[in-house]
Amino acid sequence: MKTQEMIDMRKSVVVLGSSFAGLTAALAVKHELHGDVDVTVVSPGELFVFNPSLIWLPFGKRDRDDISFKVEPTLTEHGVGFEHHAATGLDPQARTVTLDDGRSLSYDYLVIGTGYHNNLDVVPGFRENTQTITALPAAEETALAWTKFLDNPGDIVVGATQGAACFGAAYEFLFNASYHVKKAGLKDRVKITYVTSEPFLGHFGIGGLPHGDQLLGMFLKKEHIEHRTNASVDHFDDGAVVLTDGEKLTYNFSMFVPPFLGQEFLKELPGFADDKGFIPVRDTYQHRDYDDIYAVGIAAQVPVPWHTPTPVGIPKTGFPTEQMAHVAAKNIASQIKGEQPTDTKEFADIKALCVMDAGNNGVIILADKMLPPREHGVLIPGPQAHLMKLGFEKYFMWKMKGGHVTLP
Template identity: 35%
Template structure:
């Protein structure tokens, strides 16, 4: 008998548990470790932050779901991973031994790296459900007393899609409240250009997003390094292509939402051989840690080098389909090891993303996510908003049912009618 432990029950960890369960032998044991019992669908947080969703609409209590699948559950959360000893120290002081560990913790949010940033400072966040609920109260205050808005991401961020989404969703919500004309909006980002997304663009994301921002009267500052945030004012330095200071900005705001940089969670940060200096898990092409071969990792917590050189740090996002491909590879590889074989599954790392604007949106397909690519496609339309709503409903339904399915691939490429990759990039005629 072998004991497999999944550390983390977010988007990646939850589907990892479901898929890993199907690859185990009858005698094997599977346990999920998470801080708390609730799964929250993070892609819905921008909607929560403007009152389009409530907490109960986008959360699932995992206790009964995992028990129904015969999966153990430890909701204490992890204090520290001890890979040399093959065990996890849990909050509270107890230990959990494992034969194979799958790290799916997601990131630690580095608000402290910019003075005044984050929910404990002067800006809002949509990274967690509690943050989004707090942001809703501030949004209500903005509607009552309109003023300037600053939205964007901090240098070192690696998840730019939600920042763009929230800027456009906020625009839509303010227009519906008949207050948009009283709210100047500025988008602040370390990206070298609008639509870079940490991927050096996908298709014409630069043109599509710039056009959408002009149409919606959203100004922008790129190559922006935020140095501090005070009450009602953000300080940012705009740098040139060589990283030298170009100009400084003092941006007043009545409301601001800025995505922070990510780093590894404290439970793994600084473990020699396991993580890089930023605390992300080092992996090989089989999602396996080179120093500790019985440790695998998926999702936002894995270390991926940036795509090309940029004047300011810009990380690579780990999108849903990419994470799903990691999940499938890890399940197959551990399943092989349990049966005496060597791992040979490799994640595809393709990207399919829906960026919702509240009434329309932009979709893109990058195959693979990191260039050069075989498929490099993006499109804008009202259908993207409908697709995002359908995706939310489909994914939450599957989590509640505890089903192991290829959520993104099936939903985005089949169920919601997005064109097949072969139609986006057809094979040459014979």
């Protein structure tokens, strides 16, 4: 039987965010310590959204109920508290987080899994003149725009601006758009162009994989899609994107992936985050300067190991995010037990596992390391990729809703 003193000695872990990073970290910490820890999740959103399926939502293949669930019942079932509030402030010295209702939460350990928000001001006119899909509300707006496009078809431009990192989503949307244009019998009336800041096709923000540029080139040629690589967007007009080299591409519909930014309240802390709001971390995913603060997922800063003519980011979503969250959870558990946090996983050494959907086709992307140098890397094209993504969606939603984060 636990005494009051033992209860008072229980450590408190606060997790900011309830998506891939936050939900995984919160449940994993609870699991690592067999429940003997107080964990509270703080999030302005009440839904877990399976973001990889947002590419299907504009085409009517999914809606929000298909790809989301409320996180509070899952957390409650596993003994984790939930504060449906935004964090607006952090005092690392006092070990407190300020919420948007003015309250403060104290912590012994903090996990920052706050994800991203879209930088819709990356270039003039982006916010007003193009669509994006990298958040649920934005994908729903894109669905409305796609419906209007089908009533008034014309040229399509899909792309990723300079500084973007989520190139996989851009490719997936591109090929799904082509697939649905064909299904609607509009292929002869629609020219599709892909515009990307990647130095070559199939770079993906991870340096590319063997023969990836040829494979993506074959996909584009098969779909009669033009492309511009190493492209930098100057601005968007109504119905047109203008590149910095002066080329103007007109469209009846466009979707672009913007860069991601971290949370503003973190950026405002002197020396705590970089100028984009991302947190500098060690290979343990502890903050560079604070042993009791961790950052995982997109919130963590990942140095770009190369220079490209047009800036590109590095994707941190999905599998890498889960891996970071588990490393952080193991290290927090070690610290609570009075041990050193020795679990490490350099971001570059995390395996690359991704399925790129292309309507009724796709590409499976596998590599022994996220970033080069690598020993192994392969892209496997074929319809099995589409089926694999469908199956993985169902499995992952079941896994997260049930709180089974220790499963692969």
